[in-house]
Amino acid sequence: MPVAATNSESAMQQVLDNLGSLPNATGAAELDLIFLRGIMESPIVRSLAKAHERLEETKLEAVRDNNLELVQEILRDLAQLAEQSSTAAELARILQEPHFQSLLETHDSVASKTYETPPPSPGLDPTFSNQPVPPDAVRMVGIRKTAGEHLGVTFRVEGGELVIARILHGGMVAQQGLLHVGDIIKEVNGQPVGSDPRALQELLRSASGSVILKILPSYQEPHLPRQVFVKCHFDYDPARDSLIPCKEAGLRFNAGDLLQIVNQDDANWWQACHVEGGSAGLIPSQLLEEKRKAFVKRDLELTPTSGTLCGSLSGKKKKRMMYLTTKNAEFDRHELLIYEEVARMPPFRRKTLVLIGAQGVGRRSLKNKLIMWDPDRYGTTVPYTSRRPKDSEREGQGYSFVSRGEMETDIRAGRYLEHGEYEGNLYGTRIDSIRGVVAAGKVCVLDVNPQAVKVLRTAEFVPYVVFIEAPDFETLRAMNRAALESGVSTKQLTELIVQG
Secondary structure (H helix, E strand, C coil): CHHHHHHHHHHHHHHHHHHCCHHHHHCCCHHHHHHHHHHHCCHHHHHHHHHHHHHHHCCCCCCCCCHHHHHHHHHHHHCCCCCCCHHHHHHHHHHCCHHHHHHHHHHHHHHCCCCCCCCCCCCCCHHHHHCCCCCCCCEEEEEEECCCCCCCEEEEEECCEEEEEEECCCCHHHHHCCCCCCCEEEEECCEECCCCHHHHHHHHHHCCEEEEEEEECCCCCCCCCCCEEEEECCCECHHHCCCCCCHHHECCECCCCEEEEEECCCCCEEEEEECCCCCCEEEECHHHHHHHHHCCCCHHHCCCCCCCCCCCCCCCCCCCCCCCHHHCHHHHCCCCCCEEEECCCCCCCCCEEEEEECCCCCHHHHHHHHHHHCCCCEECCCCEECCCCCCCCEECEEEEECCHHHHHHHHHCCCEEEEEEECCEEEEEEHHHHHHHHHCCCEEEEECCHHHHHHHCCCCCCEEEEEECCCCHHHHHHHHHHHHHCCCCHHHHHHHHHHC
């Protein structure tokens, strides 16, 4: 634009001419004036002045803001030519590249935004602008969204004001970082929000395009995501949950899914996301879900079976018993499986390999074959027993022999993973013997009772559990018959079954 260039040059020249009269009028140092003149005559400063005038006189606007739609139309036209022309096929491949698509999406987003100052809110008290309000007390936050898109934020009411209760990890608001927990929402697109959080959620959900929020910031520091991973043991659908504060913010999952817990500040609602990726959402906390699953109707709420007004209480008496790891099958039937904390583990770095299955399925045979196949990598424990050693037996080969009193003392102290009694003698596996195998740099292979897995499922042992399915009944009968025909006595067969 020649006019802008002329104005720029004349303005710069006028400043330079004025510098010549400064020494007589102001007494400025001659060295400072020389330095200032050098800056004003710099080509960079002159170019900046010209660019400023061009931007002031001409408002730059994008040719169009729907280039993604244009590219889709081009791709549909190229689909007919791609098979005939290699050039058309290459162009179609370039237009479908993720980086090119992201570039167009960014261009459209920038082209459709307005950077002008939003108009003042209607009905604003004139005296408000006259009050000494800090410049950062009220902030205007701009968000661009499509209709139906959830912002990833929930609200609560405090003192008649709508306050941000939580920001979902990975959501739109969390990615922008412009809003924080505790911020007060005053207006949306110049309209007061009132005090109904559901109405505000519906307003934001249905809004499209540019959304301007007027907020009172809280200046709370955001929390870093927690590295806690859990395995879910129940199905959850937020659309069917009547307690969730915002159904759109809920995270759906199925039993067996792995989730990362990113926020546990709320006692009832956690924020989590799937480990495969995706935005975070609300899930019921361990405490809330336990309360829901443990809730049962009172006896008076049940249909009475007798003619009395009060009805009769259950005829079954409650049984009081101490919890024992080795005798916890009774408790297992009443456990509430909600979430199970898990950890990321590199493959093939487990410390223990646990083989479980029905008695006589061949756990011990598989364990022995595995150790013989690679004795440098796999090892096992030596069981302890209170019986007397036989003439052919040696200490540490097959069994470790201790007195019954010593073994009972260690059992009461919890030093045994599992133990049992057979023909008046105690047998068991000490936990320290497992540590010894792991300390030797080997994977400890165990064939234990399934109840013992609970003791092993810790960060110390990190077990890899393998369930060995039993063969059908006819196969078991044939195996038993073959063993008896080969000369194995019934007593020896029983001992093998107990061991394997």
